Amino acid sequence: MSMHDSIFTYSIIGITVWTTIYAFRNSSLEEKLIFCPRYILAEKQYHRLVTSAFLHANWRHLFFNMFGLYAFGRLIESIHGPLMFLSIYFAGIIGGDLLALWLHRNHEYRAYGASGGVCGIVFAAIFLFPGIGVSMMFIPISIPGWLYVVIFLTSEFHGTIKGKDNVGHDAHLGGAIISLATATAFKPEIVQWSPKLYAAVMLLSLGMLAYLIKNPLFLPLKTFMHFGSVSVPKKLQVPSSPAQETERVNKILDKISQKRIKSLNKEEHELLLRASRKSQSK
Incomplete structure (x- = not known):
């Protein structure tokens, strides 16, 4: 898999790393790009739905997101082309931020990071390449893709409801679901490749989204x-x-x-x- 086959993956990684590092030293840039419902809704600064993905909280946040994009983004772009890769990635970013915008529309909230898009890329890769495993860095153990999907959905939903760790679980969840829908639009046959898992994921996802949209205050x-x-x-x-x-x-x-x-x-x-x-x- 050559760099030429994944030029957009490498380009996004490069731009994201540069923007994040520059924002570490320039708070005014961070203020212009960060996700904030007040600026988006009241001042119509819709660019923040995308630009916030080029910022990260710290080096660890940046490293793990870019590693995930490097590992799975190259695979999707080299096999299925740049249009599909870019569509899945940015659909995940915007989809995740739109869910976060709805949930946090009535109070002060700020967030950044490419996690919605990266989670979407990982989610899409699991269905585009049946049988693929997911492994954590520095841990030589790979878990089946279907198990990762189940663990991911339940943990992100639980994290969204509990909200104890200051992690944008809502953006992760929204990004993964929207990216999977985007991948399906490009490759409808992925439904036939893993019909039971796909049906289970969609039913579970729709139930979670219905709860979050109808109950944005996260009441019991x-x-x-x-x-x-x-x-x-x-x-x-x-x-x-x-x-x-x-x-x-x-x-x-x-x-x-x-x-x-x-x-x-x-x-x-x-x-x-x-x-x-x-x-x-x-």
Whole structure:
């Protein structure tokens, strides 16, 4: 596999490495390119859906993303061509960021990294090359592609809900799903190559996306499914104006952004539940 066969893979790696290193020393560049819902929605700076992929938090973040792109991106580009590779990669980046944009549209949030696109490339490669294994660096053990898919989906969904580690699991999940759909558009036969795995992945993915889209506040699953009744504390039964309630909800969302949902008390959970139900009924 020569460098000429994977020129776009190497080019993206080179541009990403250069931009990331430059941004390490120039905070103004980072500020112009970083993913931020406020800038995207209020100021219509849509370029951030793509440019944030050329920034990374640190050397480790950069290294592992670029290694994944190097390992699987070259394979897709050399066998299936640059158009398919570029489409899968950038569909993963934009798809992952759009999911993150929806989930974090109501509070301050900032993110960067090519993880959505890289996860999409890995996901697509598993279906484009049935039987391929996935191995971790420095660990001489390869796991079957189908097992990696199952572990990836469940762990990223769980990470999105829990949100304890400051990792953009939502972008990973969205990128992987959109990239697989893009690969399918180019190569519909991948459905026939792994029909059971493909069906399982799509059903699981659609269920996860439905939950995240309908429940962007990440309230407990039993709340989302409307199991049982929820008692409203007397403290919350005091009427308040819409403006006051909106202000309280915004403060709670900011708290979630900084300390995650586990930091909320019972009263704050109940207020979010009411706000979520009002939003769904509109």
